[in-house]
Structure formats: structure tokens, C-alpha cells
Amino acid sequence: MINNNINMGIVAMHRISKIYERQGKGTAALNQISFEASTGELVLLLGPSGSGKTTFLTILAGFQKPSSGQVSLFGKNIMDYPSQELQYLRARHMGFIFQTFNLMEGLNVKENIMLVTRFAREGRNQASKRADYLLNKFEIDPLRSSYPNTLSQGEKQRVAVVRALVNDAELIIADEPTGSLSALQGDQIVAFLKECVDKERRTVIMVSHDERIKHFADRTFYLRDGSMELI
């Protein structure tokens, strides 16, 4: 399914535009954007609210179609993936981190992490071992049986990061991962992600409005009014 010859472009967008129709008027959220991310880099996309950052991420992950242009994911046009295959791709090869964590309130920490391993059809024992390793690494092992409503914001985001990493996902997509955290907690999370990029050759694409974290990024883009520029 995954083309291993496209290491240089794990994800690529070519002349992507997204136009939202509102009351008969078209508003361009993204305008002729081209972008490529390679294995082992952390790409940061900065921009103010409403600049199209989230639209960029959701198109990249195939959650919505662009009005024009092409998206390539793991070397294949995203439109060529059958929906089931795309779901498997998200579960097995992509990890998602959200601003509001989106943990399952009824599941404890370990169960939240194990949920995506089930979606990825991972072997239970192997997945459990990897989850334990990550829980330990991110220093949340003592919280494995805790429920999300008992965790601090920083702890929740670390659980979300572990959830994104547990399937050894090659591509991590992070939507404002520091948005609900203090500056210190935010730095810790991004530092964790940077470590994953450097040591494990994962690719992280992160959107944020927090310019403080740009020193972690290998490349930083700025998105404004639907246009993107490298800074």
C-alpha cells in the first residue's frame, strides 16, 4: 500500500485551493498551495486564527477534498485510496494530536492508547508492550488506570501524544497541540515530538499560532489569507 520509494515526500500537496461557498460567495481558505514534507522532519505551520491552518491539515489527512489541486500521501494520490484503505492508513501509519486532546472519557489512559492499536489491527500483546514502553517514556505510567477527567491538561496531551505514536506512525499530524497548555507544558510536548523526529525518523506536521515553538521546527511556514510562505 505504501510506496517506500517516496521517502523524500511522505506527503505532498500540489497547487491546493479550498474555496468555501457562503451565501453564494466563494471564500478561499487555501489558495494554490504547494507543500512537501519528508521523512524525519518537523514542519511547523504558523498563522493567525482563520488563516486556513486547520483546513490545510484536514485536506492533508484526507478528511476533506480540496477544490482543486492534488494531495499525495505516502506516494499515492489521496483520491486513489479506497475509503477503507484510507481509514487503515490513518490508524496504522498516521498519528493525530488535537488541541483539545479528544481522549475518550469512558476509557482509562491505557485503554485510550490501545484503542488505536485495535483500529490498526495490531497484535494485542505487542501493542500493549509498546504502549507500556511509551507510557514509561512519557512519564505517565503511574496514570495508566486513570480516567481523562482526573488528568491535568499536560498529562492529557502526553496521553494524546502516546496515542499518536503507539502504532509507530510515520506521519504525525498535530493541530494546535500546545493550544490548551501552559508555556512549559507546551514546550515539553513539542520537545517530545522533536525527539521522535530526530531519533525515530518520523515526520511531524504541526499547525500552531504559537510562534515560541518555531525553534523546534526544521522548517516553518507562515499561512496568511490562504497563502503559505517559508520563513
Place this chain on the structure above:
Amino acid sequence: MKSRCSNEMIMMMTIVHPLTRFVLTIVGIALCALLMLFLLSIYKGVSKGSVSYVRESGADLWVVQRHSTNILRSSSLIPLSIKPILQKVDGIKSVSPVIFILSSVITAKGPATMYLTGYDIKTGIGGPPAIVAGNRVANDNEIVLDHSFAAKYNINPGDNLIIKDDTLKVAGLSSGTNMFVVQYAFISLQKAFEIAGYPFLVSCFQLRLCPGTHPAGIIDVLQDKIDGISVFDQQTFLTNNTHEMESGILPLLYMVAFIGAVVLAALLSLILSMHVLEHRNEYAVMKALGAPKGFLPALIIKQAMVLSLCGMLTAAVFIFPLLVMVEKISPEVAGQSSFLHVILVLAGTGFICLVSSVVPIGKLRKIYPLDVFK
């Protein structure tokens, strides 16, 4: 395993919260299932009780008035004078006249109706299938009552009962003689003639055949020989009576059971739909994280199954005490439930759950993974 993350666990995780609603849902499902179980057991009890007199009569052939097919809801009057003709037919071992009279009696709790059955107390043929208290009718001044009738009107063996101008002593109580809407009571043939006022007419003859005699041959002979009668073999007559009983009571039970099923489907559908809407963000997250196509619908179905199973188990626990209680309050309502009934209703409830999953599964389609990025 604590870290086990299965569909079932996720399902349980979401459906039991909030607990109060979960409990109320289980109670609702249990009540619907109880209703279905109760109706089923009533049907079973009535269908068995109504025809057990015929089933256990020991008769090989039944002779009734022409066009009469049963003794439950069909009048039959035939002359007693044909008895010698019947007795002379080769292959007939015994001929027992029986008379049925719907009669009112005065009890301590007020007037009541009973299905008076006059039979030959010397042979005992046509009498009560089984005695559960006291004795059989020994003379013309005694009566045997159905035990549920006796319980309802608080009558015991040894008590007296006034029928018309006669006072009859309750000799015993019988079982298998409850027809739900009315109960059998047994008196001597002679007393029945006195009460009816026509000593030359009976309702039917119960015939017993000599060993090796083929009933069909005797039926043909009798219908050729005697005008104005119908003759049925035991199985046909039993089937006729069963059919008569079912055609009278089943449509009503089916309708009530159908209403119960619709209420159950609506209740489950509503609860599950509400649950999907309340947890729409979690469903959207699961879609975003790559949940396979059938995972979320399966989750809904399993939630429905868990609810129905919990409801059914609750109903199964309460059905037997409920039947006992109902029989105490209203003895003639004698239900008979069994493990098979529970399995049947469980299967029915499971099917209803599947049907009720359709609407909430439809709601899943309108939950988009894109929502979690907003």
C-alpha cells in the same frame, strides 16, 4: 486483562453512563420483555388448560351435534336415546354421555359462572382429569370445582354451593379444568339433567373403542347410521378445540405483544440515538483515528444487545415470581412459563434490538471526522 481494549469494553464504557438512564432503560426493556413473556406464558397456560379436559379424557371418539366442532364455543345437543344405538356398533367398548351447562352459582364473593359438566360418576368417564384436593363426585349432591375457581372464590372441599335450588357439597378440586374465561365444575349426570331441565338431551358422547378397532371405520358407520351427529376422532377433536381457543384469544395477545415490541423498539431506538448524539465527538474522534468501516455500527448493535440482554435477564428473574403473584391475585389467570419461553423472547428482543439499531446507525453517517478539528 486490564489493558484489554475490545469493542465490548468500549461499548460498555459508553452505554452505562449516565448510570441512572442506563438503569431506567434496562427497567423499560425488562418491562417490555416481561409483558411479552407474560403474554406468552398466559397463552401457554390457557391453551394447555383449555383443552386438557379433552386431551386427558381418554376418549377415542367424540359424538356431537352435526356442525358442532368443539366443546369450547359451540353448542351441541343430541338425544340420549341414541346411546343404545351407539352401544350396538361393533368395535365400541363404552359409550359415556356428557352434558355441559353454563351455569351461574352464588358464592360468598358474589355470583360466578361455571362450565357445569355432568358425567357418569359410576364409570368416571367424562369427569375431571385430575383431583388435586378432596375426592371425586360420589353422589348426586356433590360437586368438584376447578382449583383456580375455588381459590378465586375462597371455596374449600366440604363447603356447600348453591346452584339453582340445589345445595351441592364440594367434594374435591380438580386441575387441568381452567378455560381462563370460565372453569369446569363436575356433577353427576343425573344432577345435570335436573339442573338443565331436559333429561333426554346430552351435549356429547365420549366413546372408547375395543383394542385394534380403527376409529375412521367407526366414524363412517356412525355417521351413516345416525342422523344429526358429527363424529370426531380424539386428535381431530383436540385440534378443533385448540384452534377454537387460539382463534379467540391469540389475536388479542398478538396485538398486545406487537404493541410491546413496538414500544421496545421505539424506546431502544430513542435511547441509542440520544446516546450517539451525546457522544458524537467521541464517534468523530474514532472515525478520525481510523476506526474501520463496520466498527462503529457494530458498536451500536452491541450496545443494543447489551441493553436487551440486561433487560431480558431482569425480566427472566422476575417472570416466575410475577406469575406466582398473578395467580394469587387472580387464580384463573394461570400462566405457564419455561426456559424455552425465555429463549424465545430473548431472540425476539434481540431482533427488535437489531431493528432499533437502524436509526442510530443512520445518525453515525452524519458524524464527520472533520468535526474534531473544529
